[in-house]
Amino acid sequence: MRLGTDDLPRIVDTDYPHGTIKRYFGHECTTIDLSRTDGQVRLFDSILENPQFDYVIDLEAHHLERFFSIFDDIGYEKAAAAAGMGVAVFFFLDRTLASIQAAVALRRQLGSSQFVLVRNDAIGAFRAPVYGEHDLMKIGMDRQIRLPALxxxxxxxxxxxxxxxxxxxxxxxxxxxxxxxxxxxxxxxxxxxxxxxxxxxxxxxx
Amino acid sequence: MKPTVIMVGADKGGVGKTTTSRALLDHLARKNMPARAFDTENPRGTLKRFYPDITEIIDLNSVADQMKILDTLDSAAVKVTIVDLKAGNLSSSLDTFDRIGVLEAARHGQFDLGLIHVVGPSVASLDEINEISEYIKGINYVIARNFINETNFFEWDEKTFKKYFADLPDAQEIDIPKLNEMAYEQVDLAGVTFSDFVDNKDARGADATFSFVLRGYVRKWVSDLDAEFNHLSLLQNLGRAGSETAAKPKAEPQRAAKK
Incomplete structure (x- = not known):
């Protein structure tokens, strides 16, 4: 994204208060406490108020369910579309069946957002071929990206x-x-x- | 359409009674059912702050104020009346209505009368039901369990609950769902109705700058609450009466008390 545009994307780090991503992008990154309502207001409201920018939200795993529950409850997808913004969710799959099930549930919850499944070779392939691959198909992803292991x-x-x-x-x-x-x-x-x-x-x- | 009076009361303060009245007035407005309200929190009137145009503050002990409600039921332009009963005055208000023949008139079908009894999580709240049970026979009685402040109804075990409801087979129950604290606070500070907050309108009807997130929380809460209110036969009757002129709808099945 930084290569493709003159306007730097704004980055939101939900690893509050540590800020894992903020260590790499000190100027563009804001750390937000999503467990608090004022943090949610700071995140969602500020994006809608400035739709001319691109945003990357680095979502901590423990915030996933709550984040998308709020996202759904407040009708964010529709509001973002009305503001001319697209939403893409990059879901990082791990080796567990629970991870696939979470991806299936999340995909069902999303409407117009793009859903991109990311598989990281560094953590290994999913190993439940009998029903795992079948469930994988149920996700209905728009795209899949494989990250090679370093x-x-x-x-x-x-x-x-x-x-x-x-x-x-x-x-x-x-x-x-x-x-x-x-x-x-x-x-x-x-x-x-x-x-x-x-x-x-x-x-x-x- | 037959006049309808809905009382909202609790014998205990701080259980969300006025919030329930506000939510109910909002619900009726969304259903295009005009209503008027009487606020018995004399002389302050919390409800009037949010609905200044349709709310009058009254003293229920004053005969003149009793007449304002009851003697105008047939002549008032709007047929739905909400009475927000002062905290702690539920039993005495019902006793007053009983003595002046209001309850009897309702039982004889002169108008529809409902009581939404907002209760807290304690057994004391259940004892209130016992205290008022003699008054509520033959009127629409609704228990509203208020979760708006994330109340935990730990004391309401099934057995205890059923014991209190044994003599009230027609009672219905609704839950007032939890609303995010900051969203609730912002609506309160703005002094607007829940619907206006969702629509981003200030008290004068002008565009406001309320948070999208907080409006979203309230929108979801209002939607959940509508589902609860829609179960009540008292309000279903209003809906039917309101649309009688257009078409005669099929009667919808009533939901029995939840427990």
């Missing part, structure tokens, strides 16, 4: 708060060892090759 050394590197993929892609980050540079390019190419043409527009325009 080596432990590469993961350490990208998790450092001083690293960001934008600088890496724009080659503003010099002096990386070749193996690391190659691995990160392969990682990004694998992800980006899964994006259909015009993904940014299709995801974030109502």
């Amino acid at each position: 080596s432990a050394d590469a993961l350490d590197f990208v998790e450092d708060p001083s690293f960001n993929f934008t600088d890496f892609i724009m080659q503003r980050r010099q002096g990386l060892p070749d193996w690391l540079s190659d691995e990160l390019w392969r990682f990004l190419e694998t992800i980006y090759q899964q994006q259909p043409t015009g993904t940014a527009e299709s995801l974030f325009t109502a």
